[in-house]
Amino acid sequence: MAAQRYTSPLRAEQAAATRRRIVDAAGRLFAEEGYARTTLTRIAASAGVSVETVQAQGPKRSLLTAAVSVTTFGREGDEQFISAPEGRALLAAADLQEFIRRGARLIREFNERTYRMWRAFGAAAADDADVDAEWSQRMAYIRGNIAEVVGVLDGRGWLRTDVARDELATGLWILSTGEVFEKLVVRVGWSPDHYEDWLARSMGDLLLPR
Structure with missing residues (x-):
């Protein structure tokens, strides 16, 4: 009989805490120093772990x-936005005007926290094909989530009907980017x-x- 694998809950918890320290340290450095200057060695030093432990988390991108x-969001993962707590709260709006007020506040809060990272992401994507592929995947994910939100609003009969739904989703995606926030603020x-x-x-x- 094959030996059963046993994963210690404590060990899993420790591994998750270590990863979170590494991700948090990487995020601070990316935002402050940019992508190119943020080496795995610097991430390791900031997180208080070995370079090998950082390497075990995957590529820098x-x-x-x-x-x-x-x-x-305070967490990793590619969950559907409309199913996430933030999405459910946003879509609990009683009408489109309330949705817009809540949405503008939420987008502001997101961008205040992340625009420096998006700047680093875009700059790195211009020089590195692998980062560019990751960037494109992330942009498609965000736009897809916005399209799902627009679909819900359309299903409620809240949206204008003289513009295609895809165009509305694309416009909302562009308005919400960190790049627009950075330019204006x-x-x-x-x-x-x-x-x-x-x-x-x-x-x-x-x-x-x-």
């Missing part, structure tokens, strides 16, 4: 993807409140029935 997810100098108000108006212009 995957650590960047994980860091974006953890910084955004960091480069132009808007306050986060101003950005949130602008985003809500822009979402309304895009989605509200004519």
Whole structure:
């Protein structure tokens, strides 16, 4: 009889805690130093682990993807947004106006936490084909989640009907990017409140029935 595998709950918990320290350290360094300057050695030193332990977590580009997810949601994983706690809370809105207000606040909060990482991600993608493939996959995932949200809104009869649903999803995806947040808040100098108000108006212009 083959020996049964036994995984110690304590060992699994320790491994998860170690990974979280590594991902958190990588995220801080990516945001502060950029992708190229964030070496595995620096991640290891910041997390208080060996380089070998960092290497065991996967390639550096995957650590960047994980860091974006953890910084955004507090957890890793590619769950459907509409099934996640944040998505369920957003879609609990009583009408489209409330959805827009909640959505603008949520997008602001996400971007305040992650725009520096998205900057590092985009810069690295321009120079590295593997990172670019990861970037493209992440963009497709986000856009797909937004398309699902738009589908729910359309099913409720809340959306304008003179623009294709796919175009509405694409427009909402573009409005919500960290790049737009950075341009308006960091480069132009808007306050986060101003950005949130602008985003809500822009979402309304895009989605509200004519």
